[in-house]
């Protein structure tokens with residue numbers, strides 16, 4: 663019998679082998695939107711058949727994560743969460759609005775002990791916030807990225823969050839994810855954050 667640690671590692675290796683096997687049935691860049699949709703439905707049909715064979719346990723989540731919508735980030739791979747024991751909120755650039763703050767607070771009320779707020783390298787939302795042309799084109803997105811640190815401070819100051827942290831019932835960590843290898847490190851103040859560039863008038 664393998665130790666829990668070795669079982670976790672072996673499980674991770676098998677998950678990755680499985681991903682590799684499933685990736686052979688992927689979208690083709692030449693496909694039309696209708697073909698991509700048909701493939702999506704077909705994969706869901708197959709995946710549901712697999713799920714029928716392997717009903718998953720429903721543990722109560724102890725971790726909630728906020729992660730960018732970037733497709734390269736896989737929260738299952740990131741921490742081996744094939745057990746589905748995490749709540750995962752995904753937004754562009756991990757930016758929070760009032761509803762994400764409330765969602766995470768609700769998770770804390772439901773017994774989550776660790777909230778992980780992440781940022782990641784090579785983030786398209788952060789890049790858009792630094793590009794004057796993209797700032798003009800996607801004003802709501804860049805505003806959300808600009809306000810990210812202020813929203814995080816606002817979230818940490820919410821009484822339900824601050825009181826839980828103070829009582830030792832909840833930890834909130836801000837982490838940077840290396841997009842290349844998915845390794846995380848604790849976010850340093852100001853690092854990877856995007857100060858809004860000075861206002862520029864591009865429309866003359």
Ligand SMILES: [Zn+2]
Pocket residue numbers: 730731732754755756782784785786787788
């Ligand atoms: Zn991103």
